[in-house]
């Protein structure tokens with residue numbers, strides 16, 4: 001049933017488009033981008049700023065190597081979380097808790113670093129692998145809670161995944177204000193800075209390259225899982241119809257458990273990439289909503305892992321552009337965020353119009 | 369007589385197929401016009417074009433003599449065209465009244481429910497239907513749901529009615545009632561297009577008949593000037609043999625033994641209430657009865673999809689009561705579900721995915737973790753050939769296949785033995801529903817072939833003719849109990865009917 005919205009001018013009708021060409025799709029995207037920039041230009045002019053210069057800064061993000069690297073860096077947590085969401089959404093598991101799972105990944109990574117720094121628990125070379133392992137496990141476990149609720153008790157996942165975000169964020173707050181606070185940090189709620197061996201700079205000494213490799217490996221893993229493995233196939237069948245899955249002899253419950261665990265795990269690694277690649281320590285609000293952006297990314301990318309990588313970098317670029325605008329043109333933070341939001345919104349609207357047809361019908365007057 | 373609809377030179381291409389190839393078609397006022405043709409002949413496509421769902425690549429549409437362009441079903445509806453689709457499109461949790469009004473597109477705030485309720489009741493009475501507009505859709509039987517669909521389009525004043533295989537979900541009695549209503553509508557001056565695969569129905573209810581084959585119209589004729597045999601010939605391009613085909617397989621050991629089984633239905637009360645039966649190797653046990661009397665629950669319990677409340681199920685002498693579907697598949701139980709396009713396949717998946725919906729996890733197609741698509745595609749190609757599935761390729765989306773081809777796909781998956789060889793037990797629930805005569809014959813032959821190879825078969829159907837044709841024994845089910853088991857020699861329509869009605873008398 002297409003949704004209908006009644007207004008006094010007539011009825012607005014939203015219908016899914018059946019199949020459209022590639023050319024149409026690309027030109028719609030370009031059109032919405034153009035519109036976005038038009039609106040941004042208006043905002044900037046009204047602020048008394050030069051829109052041309054601002055656009056140079058925004059496009060510079062994708063042409064200046066240093067800013068491009070920054071964009072890629074910003075894209076890593078988004079990408080990893082979105083890859084996980086891609087799996088969850090394929091399973092029809094509406095995980096909106098990637099943010100919380102990211103936070104749990106950060107807790108796990110930081111925990112390992114602190115264990116080693118404070119107590120010398122491991123050999124130095126073990127720290128990084130352990131960070132990966134535990135952030136995957138903890139992120140996965142965080143998503144497994146709503147997964148188990150759904151599999152065992154049939155509880156819809158949307159509320160549990162959302163609410164666990166706040167829990168995870170508060171746990172981080174508690175840790176950095178309390179037991180994990182840096183003793184030399186003048187009382188600021190920060191963990192100690194990560195030592196070199198715990199930083200994500202394995203490839204060319206730069207977290208961006210390392211992260212890009214991580215994103216690509218993640219995408220390859222997600223793609224391989226969904227296309228070439230038994231659990232991946234089962235995840236897709238369950239997502240299409242649990243009844244058919246049961247008929248096919250698939251264990252629906254264990255599939256949901258596995259799928260939600262993997263989704264959370266990938267977001268957990270996204271958390272690792274923040275503390276060990278972007279910030280270098282744990283602090284409150286370490287993720288400014290990467291987990292939510294990831295939802296948009298996964299949806300825009302049509303859940304395709306490779307497209308997710310590309311779309312994530314684009315969104316990483318937008319975040320970077322916001323920072324660059326503030327720095328180079330003195331645009332206030334709020335305005336920079338507004339510009340980001342406008343571009344976001346236009347793309348979303350463009351995609352919506354691409355996929356759905358919106359028509360307004362005049363009200364019929366011929367009442368008998 | 370006035371032409372309500374005229375289609376001229378309609379062409380519709382889909383990737384890899386020409387679904388309609390220069391089709392001419394005409395509907396007159398006051399006639400029931402049967403549209404006949406094999407699965408995939410292009411009937412639904414043609415009607416979807418008339419209903420504004422597809423745009424034709426070529427051709428012209430005239431409604432009441434005026435050339436029209438249909439951009440969407442809305443345009444068709446405003447021209448008085450209404451369609452009842454192959455599968456119902458009602459909102460299950462809403463009432464009959466709400467569903468009918470929903471289709472009207474009236475301003476929601478000013479609906480006079482009482483007025484509508486009264487008018488709907490009147491309309492229903494006119495066609496001899498007893499429907500309470502305040503009942504929710506999920507509480508209705510298939511036949512009643514269809515009446516609601518018809519009411520929905522009649523209520524908004526349609527006089528060109530398209531019914532896509534309306535009888536495939538109906539019981540014999542419901543079909544009779546539908547036909548009376550259709551005749552009445554024709555007398556009132558409406559025009560009705562009626563798609564079916566059953567030649568008997570064409571002869572019984574239609575004034576004219578158009579036969580399609582591979583996207584083209586073969587012929588349009590007055591029904592009384594033709595015969596079943598001639599129509600069949602037009603349809604599949606060769607004469608078809610009606611009547612007995614016997615395969616004598618020697619009966620072997622007992623494959624399935626069901627002892628005093630009780631199974632809960634979806635609504636929470638027992639749908640199977642103490643059923644015992646036995647199937648031997650090489651035997652076809654027919655289950656006769658009006659649908660909705662526990663057949664599906666019985667089949668699902670045997671297939672491991674429904675846990676019995678009480679009783680036992682023995683497979684080759686081993687107790688398998690309460691085992692899950694995965695286990696039963698491994699033990700060689702094939703299950704052809706009713707309404708295959710709902711439970712039997714994932715429409716969005718490719719043909720190969722659906723063919724391997726069960727076998728994907730077993731060697732040689734998988735080593736329990738990785739999938740071997742090479743092997744699967746290769747085998748899929750074979751199965752497509754062997755079972756005559758018409759599809760552009762193994763990688764096409766299953767939802768683009770016609771109903772009959774989807775059923776062939778399900779049969780290929782269940783019977784070809786890609787999971788653990790020839791099935792030991794085949795539970796076939798309404799396997800020929802919605803199939804054309806060619807495909808029906810194919811299914812019958814297939815079941816007989818597996819009987820010969822020693823599978824035990826439970827064959828659930830509502831069609832007495834085919835039950836008598838295939839079964840070695842016929843068990844009559846009613847109200848969740850077996851009311852009697854007849855050997856083929858002693859069974860006939862009358863005796864079976866009697867057993868069903870005895871049950872009704874007992875129950876009443």
Ligand SMILES: Nc1ncnc2c1ncn2[C@@H]1O[C@H](COP(=O)(O)OP(=O)(O)OP(=O)(O)O)[C@@H](O)[C@H]1O
Pocket residue numbers: 382383385386387405406407408409410411412413414758768769770771772773802804
């Ligand atoms: N949306 C679609 N996309 C691609 N191919 C399609 C689509 N719809 C129908 N086809 C193809 O067009 C042909 C005609 O299909 P159609 O559904 O009209 O047959 P039909 O006569 O209604 O068959 P049935 O009796 O099985 O319902 C088939 O080969 C089918 O695979």
Ligand SMILES: [Mg+2]
Pocket residue numbers: 411412413454532770771
């Ligand atoms: Mg059809």
